[in-house]
Amino acid sequence: MPEIAEVETIKNDLISSAVFGQKIVDVKVYASTLINEEKTNFIKQIKNRYLVDVLRKGKNLIFDLDSVYLLIHLKMTGHIFLKNQKDKLEKHEHIVINFENGKKLVYYDPRRFGKLLLQKDLSILDKLGPDILSKDFVFDHFYETLKIKRKKIKTLLLDQHFIAGLGNIYVDEVLFLSKLHPGKIADTVSKKDAKNLFSSIKEITLRAIKNRGTSLGKSKSNFASIFEDFGNHQNHLLVHTKKRCPKCFLKIEKLKINQRTSHFCKNCQKL
Structure with missing residues (x-):
């Protein structure tokens, strides 16, 4: 299971990647059990938004999509991969986020234990203890x-x-x-x-x-x-x-x- 170092690595790479700040033009969901919204509504809330920031608390990866947040917990075998849209969809790639510049982020998870949760705020994370890299860890x-x-x-x-x-x-x-x-x-x-x-x-x-x-x-x-x-x-x-x-x-x-x-x-x- 990815821990703080692995999720921090993903976060840092995304911030410096080609999709940071880019507009989302399409979303594909092939495994609805991974999301917390009805599939059509999930796509509607993400499409045409921008990836304005990438955050992390504990093992949770957070996409700031400008007034809505996508929380991603990778659990045992979840991954986020950056690819070109022309790349063929591979087995276990369950969610695809396409960006305006021709790039895409894919959520890959053989065991499907991960979760992608749309949230209006980050209060769901208040129950967690202080993050090790935060000023609250004293x-x-x-x-x-x-x-x-x-x-x-x-x-x-x-x-x-x-x-x-x-x-x-x-x-x-x-x-x-x-x-x-x-x-x-x-x-x-x-x-x-x-x-x-x-x-x-x-x-x-x-x-x-x-x-x-x-x-x-x-x-x-x-x-x-x-x-x-x-x-x-x-x-x-x-x-x-x-x-x-x-x-x-x-x-x-x-x-x-x-x-x-x-x-x-x-x-x-x-x-």
């Missing part, structure tokens, strides 16, 4: 909230109501960098360790964005940018999917927490 609030949570720290960091943007890959990386066991209970984390955790969240996120996200394989179900190239951060992962700890060289352990597999070093991340 240590004092982070620590205050941490100290009243009895959840395991791995589970809490995955909770988008706590902070928005992290997924399984980057939580593993963050916990390793901050030397915290994924099963540690959140309200038992000391202030010193919480500061390390807070800075590690930012550090891992910025590293992954610099490396244009993580692609754990070469199939089309793995993350790819709008240009259909893979990320590079998989070459810089510390523990997620790794066999040996990069510090002590002991075997990386696996632990199921709330149905999610955690990768950690039992020597460097003691419970």
